[in-house]
Amino acid sequence: MNEANSFIRSTLGGWQFSGLVSAQTGRPLTVLSGANSNSGGSRAGLGQDRPNLVGNAYGAGACPANGTTACRDWLSPAAFVTNPAGTFGNVGKGSLRYPGYYDWDMGLGKNFKFTERIGMQFRAEFFNVFNRVNFDESSVSGTGNFLKLNSGGNFGALRSATDPRIGQLGLKLNF
Template sequence: GNPITIFNGHPFDPLLDANGKVIGLKPDSGDYNADGVNFDFPNKPSTALPSSFSRQQYINGIAPATVFGQPAPGTEGNLKRAAYRNPGFINVDASLIKNNRFEMFHDNIDLQLRFEFFNVLNRVNLQGIHRDLSDPLFGRSTSTFDPRILQLGARLVF
């Protein structure tokens, strides 16, 4: 892969799922526009929120779910698509490779030693947030990508 990976976080949408049952036109069902599909968009938050947040906000929660209003039955929520972004990601990988050549029994033998480091900086990269407004963990990132990993290897070619 690439030795350095940096991106600013994928967009996410707060969604209304409630209990996961499609009831249609019933408050808290998650299907406000009666199209037979849950995960409809809520209304804009009652207080202005930035489009991206600090790492601490992602850990503690970007906002309480109650700031997002529920649309009236039979209508679409007025929150625009991709209004917010998940946490960014920075990763640096590195490899050290040493090639050695030996002669044994009149044949050349190549020995390659590999030391590979993934997430060299050991940066904590947060995964995406919980985006279901009915989830008690809404707005929080509760998991991370892999920490630093060291991989050792040898390859013998004869």
């Protein structure tokens, strides 16, 4: 009976579970028209004027909130027009946001004890367990934190994503 209890204890005991959830909203971004009416005190030629917003910035064709791979356009180019000369434009600084980020990482480990001083741990770890598509902020067409309307046909398009689900196994000897 004692051997059976020892087997059950060693089989059912010594398990470890770990998890990490990362969730964050997207960083603020500012759309620039790429034009310069010199109305905002910016130097001529810098193209730092903000455009006018005339529709839904995240309009048709924009990415759904669930982060599917079918997504391509984060911002709708048709929602912005260049501000008229001598005006400021109505898009506020930082009034739009990059895509958010949600990630679940999990690990499961089993500890084995051979002697009082020597043991071993076997681990299975998974990153982005639910394989959610998280788009890389730097992949939104434009430069740095600012997107320019005249950057071509790729304005507001998403070009890359972070890593998909990754798994790894580990074995550690403790002495």
